[in-house]
Amino acid sequence: MARVKRAVNAKKKRHTLQERTKGYYGTSSRTLRGMKEQMQHSLQYQYRDRRNKKRDIRRLWIQRINAAARINDMSYSVFMHGLKLVGVELDRKVLAQIAYEDSAAFADLAVIAKKAVEAAQ
DSSP: OOOOOOHHHHHHHHHHHHHHTTTOOGGGGTSHHHHHHHHHHHHHHHHHHHHHHHHHHHHHHHHHHHHHHHHTTOOHHHHHHHHHHHTOOOOHHHHHHHHHHOHHHHHHHHHHHHHHHHHHO
């Protein structure tokens, strides 16, 4: 079998690795082994955090809705339950945006939700 010379390909591979790990601290940007390990960890973190980002954003929406609901003398769970009873099908993203930008409209929703909860009891 013929011998394979890897000079160009190996150098390109190392150069690409070096470009991707530029700026990391210490060994992670200087030695080949350190660069490989750091790159592997970085890719794992990227993969994980693309999923965790969705959780974090949802938590932020819930915090904003809860804060606005408490300004209107309700808890988050009571507010969401009231909206469900009335049949308002706004998702948390939209509710958080309304709470953040238009407090008067959110107050109207809170009144509707409060009436629905009181009627259900």
